[in-house]
Amino acid sequence: MLPRLEARPEPSHAMRYAAPLLAVVLTLVGGLVIFATLGKNPIEGFRVFFLSPLKDAYGIAELLLKATPLMLIAVGLAVGFRANVWNIGAEGQYIVGAIAGGGIALYFEGSTNLLLLPLMVVGGAIGGALWASIAAVLKTRFNANEILVSLMLVYIAQLGVSWLVHGPWKDPQGFNFPQTKMFHDAALLPILVDGTRLNAAFLLALSALAAGYVFMQRSFPGFQMQVAGQADAAARYAGFSATRTIWTGLLAGGAMAGIAGMGEVSGPMGQLTEHVSNNYGFAAIIVAFVGRLNPIGIFFASLLMALLYLGGEQAQQYMNLPSSISKVFQGMLLFFLLGADVFVNYRLRFSSSKR
Amino acid sequence: MEDGILGSILVATIVAGTPLIIAALGELVTEKSGVLNLGTEGIMAVGAIAGFAVAHQAGSASLGALAAIAAGALMSLVFAFLTLTLMANQVASGLALSIFGVGLSAFIGKAYESVTLPVVPTLRIPYLADIPVIGRAIFDQQALVYISWALFAGIVWYLYRTRPGLVLRAVGESPASAHSIGYPVIRIRYLATMFGGAMAGLSGAFLSVFYTPLWVEGMVSGRGWIALALVVFATWRPVRVLVGAYLFGGVMIAQLFVQGSGAQLEIPSQFLSSLPYWATIIVLVVISRNVTTIRLNSPASLGQPYRADG
Numbered sequence: 001m002l003p004r005l006e007a008r009p010e011p012s013h014a015m016r017y018a019a020p021l022l023a024v025v026l027t028l029v030g031g032l033v034i035f036a037t038l039g040k041n042p043i044e045g046f047r048v049f050f051l052s053p054l055k056d057a058y059g060i061a062e063l064l065l066k067a068t069p070l071m072l073i074a075v076g077l078a079v080g081f082r083a084n085v086w087n088i089g090a091e092g093q094y095i096v097g098a099i100a101g102g103g104i105a106l107y108f109e110g111s112t113n114l115l116l117l118p119l120m121v122v123g124g125a126i127g128g129a130l131w132a133s134i135a136a137v138l139k140t141r142f143n144a145n146e147i148l149v150s151l152m153l154v155y156i157a158q159l160g161v162s163w164l165v166h167g168p169w170k171d172p173q174g175f176n177f178p179q180t181k182m183f184h185d186a187a188l189l190p191i192l193v194d195g196t197r198l199n200a201a202f203l204l205a206l207s208a209l210a211a212g213y214v215f216m217q218r219s220f221p222g223f224q225m226q227v228a229g230q231a232d233a234a235a236r237y238a239g240f241s242a243t244r245t246i247w248t249g250l251l252a253g254g255a256m257a258g259i260a261g262m263g264e265v266s267g268p269m270g271q272l273t274e275h276v277s278n279n280y281g282f283a284a285i286i287v288a289f290v291g292r293l294n295p296i297g298i299f300f301a302s303l304l305m306a307l308l309y310l311g312g313e314q315a316q317q318y319m320n321l322p323s324s325i326s327k328v329f330q331g332m333l334l335f336f337l338l339g340a341d342v343f344v345n346y347r348l349r350f351s352s353s354k355r
Numbered sequence: 356m357e358d359g360i361l362g363s364i365l366v367a368t369i370v371a372g373t374p375l376i377i378a379a380l381g382e383l384v385t386e387k388s389g390v391l392n393l394g395t396e397g398i399m400a401v402g403a404i405a406g407f408a409v410a411h412q413a414g415s416a417s418l419g420a421l422a423a424i425a426a427g428a429l430m431s432l433v434f435a436f437l438t439l440t441l442m443a444n445q446v447a448s449g450l451a452l453s454i455f456g457v458g459l460s461a462f463i464g465k466a467y468e469s470v471t472l473p474v475v476p477t478l479r480i481p482y483l484a485d486i487p488v489i490g491r492a493i494f495d496q497q498a499l500v501y502i503s504w505a506l507f508a509g510i511v512w513y514l515y516r517t518r519p520g521l522v523l524r525a526v527g528e529s530p531a532s533a534h535s536i537g538y539p540v541i542r543i544r545y546l547a548t549m550f551g552g553a554m555a556g557l558s559g560a561f562l563s564v565f566y567t568p569l570w571v572e573g574m575v576s577g578r579g580w581i582a583l584a585l586v587v588f589a590t591w592r593p594v595r596v597l598v599g600a601y602l603f604g605g606v607m608i609a610q611l612f613v614q615g616s617g618a619q620l621e622i623p624s625q626f627l628s629s630l631p632y633w634a635t636i637i638v639l640v641v642i643s644r645n646v647t648t649i650r651l652n653s654p655a656s657l658g659q660p661y662r663a664d665g
Contacts, residue, residue, distance in 0.1 A: 007662075086446060088450060138636070138639070138640050142640045142643055142644045143643040143644065143646050143649070144636070144639040144640045144643045144644075145584075145587065145639060145643065147393065147446070148580060148583060148584045148587075148635065148636075148639055149636050149639060151577070151580050152577070152580065152584075152632040152633075152635050152636050153632075153636075155576065155577045155629065155632045156629045156632050156633065159625040159626075159628050159629045160625065160629075162625050163623045163625035163626065166623075166625075167623060282454050283454075285450060285454070286451070286454065289447060322461065322462050322465035324458055324461035324462040324465065324572075325462050326458070327454065327455070327457065327458020327459070327461060327462070328455065328458050328459050328462050330454065330455075330458065331451060331452075331454045331455025331456075331458050331459070332455065334447075334450075334451040334454065334455070335433065335437065335448075335451050335455065338437050338441070338443040338444065338447055338448050338451060339436075339437055339441050339443065341441075341443060342441040342442060342443065345442075346442075
């Protein structure tokens, strides 16, 4: 009596939404196994990793702070992913957004103009979008694979920011550390809750989710892109422009990632450094998938992913584990989701009969 | 350096191209069976740390290389199970493998950050290695360099001169036809995927055990992705993989030589370091421009799931 997969007559709606939850449960179980394998008490590990980050209001604020860039990037990526536009280089677009936003802050140092912050947001968005547009041009004009091009641009962006903070933008009073000056107050995003680091970028992220919802679920261009993703031939037959789909997908992802990068330098960091990216660009890919490419799902998936980040920091502090354990958990989560997704289209049958 | 700077550049170019050859040839076999595994970067990272850790613990570079092969095969088995048995999206699963692998390697690698391995001596072939300029490049190299050439010859022979190689290509071109005449499509794809993973693992170990030899987080630094680009650049032909890998090796080495010698050049080192990545983009553009070439040469079922039921 071996179980075998049998195609469902219709994809299961319930499983579409149950699969992410199943993946979360499996990730938690996997986490317990990992802790046990490392010779740590699994219950203690679970408490430190998943519960202790949320023990007070400050912890919750940190969770929302970490979730902010993930929400922004993931909702932008979802626009493209729905149309099978695989922008994998959000990490690079995030960095260029941080460079653009940070550059504006440094250029207008001392300015108290209220338009400075909005200008930085727009600058970040344009920076990220420009970086993504390289992949868009090469894809639409020369058919170059956007996955590989956008990824190569990540490494180039990383080297670019490294050059800036080691060279022309280095803080002369910074004891030779590779970092820029701290931004002045008017270039920092306002804090939302006193005593925490949660800043206005969170509101930007929520607006982006709302805008993403309207675009993807309620607009005609959003519908065209969805058709392009699900049935390429149908989209072509209907006369939907493939070029525009690619451009929209990449620009949306790039602009959102750019805003996220700007929000990080103008928020918790307060300056530009080499380590501006905390792997958010890649983690957001997982967020987009776990959130089912849907803004509401992305909201919750961002919180979960932010918890994995915080848990990793806690595990480093209290359990003497490398904080990169976060990435192991994040990768596991996506594996389990992709595996659980099989049950959307198939079901298990326990039968020995050979059809 | 009695045979001058040209000889040294040649030696270094071949060494720098070797991990690309091993990983790209493995991926080529995987893709020939119709499976697109974007997890090469992650598998290489895990191979690098697995090879390094075992080479350090066991005191044997060869055991390290074997461990990396096993680790790579295991990683790709996860990918194969997801995409071939559970029919998950190959692009998403490959990305998951890369993210997971890079993270896992960083996690395991924390304990090995200050460890160094003894340098593995080269295998010098007497007399031939004394040929001016090219002698050292071809006849005085790491064993794995010779192995990469043997792999190349073996893969060319297997793919184009043997029946199983023909079947593998048939599975990649038309899995339904291959299935209908009785070939086990899924099993063949499993094996091709695991071969690719094993090669990527070995390639990672070449970096950490034989090339540097030390472990640094993020040391694969995009070589897995460059290997994927190489397969496209080569339009799925092994000979062009070989040529392309050495071209890339040349670009990597040229920028190192310029950095090493040219303090007076006033070019920031970061710009030079970014050259291999720009080169990858340019090469992709030049090759992909001709849509027909790509379509004619890529395995027809590449990236598409296959399920043998009516």
